[in-house]
Amino acid sequence: MKHCCAHDETATIETTRRSFLQLAALGGGVSLLAAVLPTTNALAAGQTEALLLSCMDFRLMDDVERYMSADRKLANSYDHIVLAGASLGAITSKYPAWNKTFWQHLDIAIKLDSIHKVIVMDHRDCGAYKVILGEDFAKDPAKETAVHTTQLKKLSALIQKKYPKLEVELLLMGLEGKVEVIS
Numbered sequence: 453m454k455h456c457c458a459h460d461e462t463a464t465i466e467t468t469r470r471s472f473l474q475l476a477a478l479g480g481g482v483s484l485l486a487a488v489l490p491t492t493n494a495l496a497a498g499q500t501e502a503l504l505l506s507c508m509d510f511r512l513m514d515d516v517e518r519y520m521s522a523d524r525k526l527a528n529s530y531d532h533i534v535l536a537g538a539s540l541g542a543i544t545s546k547y548p549a550w551n552k553t554f555w556q557h558l559d560i561a562i563k564l565d566s567i568h569k570v571i572v573m574d575h576r577d578c579g580a581y582k583v584i585l586g587e588d589f590a591k592d593p594a595k596e597t598a599v600h601t602t603q604l605k606k607l608s609a610l611i612q613k614k615y616p617k618l619e620v621e622l623l624l625m626g627l628e629g630k631v632e633v634i635s
């Protein structure tokens with residue numbers, strides 16, 4: 453009996469899913485899907501401004517969100533991938549799995565959400581930069597800016613080589629949340 457019930461349930465879910473897919477295929481199904489399957493609708497909408505790559509540093513999470521929402525007016529309009537070191541995390545040979553993860557996420561953001569921009573946000577006093585490059589750059593802000601600029605531009609060049617149509621923005625956030633544009 454157990455198997456039978458489990459089968460019935462699966463069959464019901466499958467039938468329901470098929471009905472929604474048929475409605476969606478007929479057009480106008482998106483709003484109906486929105487009511488019942490919000491996740492599916494988010495995917496079906498398929499339009500997102502940008503993919504943000506930022507560091508995992510817990511001190512800056514609220515600042516990153518505030519910047520993207522208040523300053524950039526992009527609340528709920530951007531994909532977000534977090535890698536320690538942000539740009540450095542995406543290209544460092546010390547953690548090849550992170551490199552792969554970045555490119556896979558970028559690929560999915562393009563396919564799924566039609567992003568047309570990548571925003572790469574490094575930050576000052578970054579622990580990952582210390583760990584990966586073996587130096588505390590925070591002591592010398594000018595040098596710190598130069599080191600981040602190098603990594604940000606390296607990643608930017610790689611992104612634009614692979615996806616020439618994508619716009620890339622390079623940013624450096626201070627610990628107080630102020631954002632500098634790196635050009």
Ligand SMILES: [Zn+2]
Pocket residue numbers: 507508509536537538575577578579580581
């Ligand atoms: Zn960091």
